[in-house]
Amino acid sequence: KAKIICIANQKGGVGKTTTAVNLAAAISMHKKRVLLVDCDAQANATSGLGINIQEDKGWHLYHVLTGMVGPSKAIRKTEFNNLHLLPSHPELAGIEVEIANREKREECLKRALVRVEDFDYIFIDCPPSLGLITLNALTASDSILIPLQCEYYALEGLSQLVQTIKLVKRTYNPKLHIEGLLLTMYDSRMRLSYQVAREVRTHFRELVYRSAIPRNVRLSESPSHGKPIFEYDPRSRGAEGYLALAKEFLNKQRRG
Amino acid sequence: KAKIICIANQKGGVGKTTTAVNLAAAISMHKKRVLLVDCDAQANATSGLGINIQEDKGWHLYHVLTGMVGPSKAIRKTEFNNLHLLPSHPELAGIEVEIANREKREECLKRALVRVEDFDYIFIDCPPSLGLITLNALTASDSILIPLQCEYYALEGLSQLVQTIKLVKRTYNPKLHIEGLLLTMYDSRMRLSYQVAREVRTHFRELVYRSAIPRNVRLSESPSHGKPIFEYDPRSRGAEGYLALAKEFLNKQRRG
Ligand SMILES: Nc1ncnc2c1ncn2[C@@H]1O[C@H](COP(=O)(O)OP(=O)(O)OP(=O)(O)O)[C@@H](O)[C@H]1O
Ligand SMILES: Nc1ncnc2c1ncn2[C@@H]1O[C@H](COP(=O)(O)OP(=O)(O)OP(=O)(O)O)[C@@H](O)[C@H]1O
């Protein structure tokens, strides 16, 4: 049975998609079978892995959540052998209204992923909100990985996110826990970056990954080529950051 | 009667709040009476203007939209004479469910702002989504100002936003038009920044402000002091960027 990890933070632009795409690819390079589920109607993780959203005619997550098809029909191969993708589409924006009045509407994704087999890890990329889609992801997951930009507004939103995690754990998903906090766009020359990082490490201690992802323009260039950083520029500091994170993530799994 | 402008883009972290706070403050320095409405449950614009969300016990936007109080009870003074704020609060996250089944649920904000007098301009800071709150802002506004980060994912989301604007214009608000597109976090040394800016200017022509906001760490430091950039570091490149934008914005109003 796969371990399911959602990558979530309601603050926008903190590096959720960049982490989802590159961590999933890095883990798949360790001979683990990985599925990336794109739960954001922006479908950034989908285009970040090379699918052209305007032209693609295949099934996607909207069809799976409304029960039109099973997940295996929507799952796609990627250029990485051990990495598969369940793509999103802008139509997903309509799902909240569609499932709002259903029984157990927070379990639509959980029920769909129960039918998925043959993966060691499933990562879920979330939209920048704490609405019904993110609630579905939190309910379906074993744990949450929180990307945190080293900036003031991002730090402010953390307490709201932690409260939401506690609420979901109490009400919908008792196994949910924090997998880890990842410092993103870290620039050691900036005082603000350094101050936010120190505050987060003091408060969350060993929950914060030792590997911080540096600000590196190669990470923001790679999505325009539809490739993870390891294919676009494997020697970049961004690639090194996510390779180190993957090692640290897998070591934590082994320790249990 | 005030001109109402919403600052919106469903892509996260593109500089909506930073633009809302600093453009509203810059316009108020031109002896215009300005109201900033914070429509985001993250309440970043509220804390960016110095209100401590954990401790504040006053009325806020949730109370106004549910009809508990009129807007004037919730509107606060700021340290800038001509700038007032209608604050947000994390409770606002519950509004979508609260008003979902109401008649004309997309007009709650419009009906509230009709009762607001004595302002020349009203700016609305939106959350990173195209849900019911942003729909309310688009329906209440005369125009939309679109902050656009000079990155690939931000560019990708633009067509979805433009389609949504056309839909709202056709269905709910015939006067809605694009006030302008603002290039944010622009770094002229980066090829990606330059390429995105060129593509946007080619496509949207004179709708794109000549003033681009440079990436400037002072802009991300000022919210931690609860002050607009002009109070925190008036000689910074970030302050210069928003002063130039305010001049360009007001010149466009005069030309009509
Ligand atoms: N370490 C980094 N260095 C430089 N740029 C980065 C880094 N991480 C992400 N970016 C860029 O910053 C922007 C925001 O990142 P990303 O889109 O991954 O965040 P997100 O949290 O998924 O955003 P949203 O809230 O809209 O879903 C993107 O343009 C991305 O390419
Ligand atoms: N020109 C700039 N230079 C440097 N940092 C900036 C600039 N503009 C914004 N920032 C910083 O980038 C981050 C994102 O900006 P901001 O929060 O204003 O975006 P937003 O679109 O409002 O985000 P959200 O989608 O979460 O509402 C913030 O930490 C902010 O301080």
Ligand SMILES: [Mg+2]
């Ligand atoms: Mg994303």
Ligand SMILES: [Mg+2]
């Ligand atoms: Mg904001």
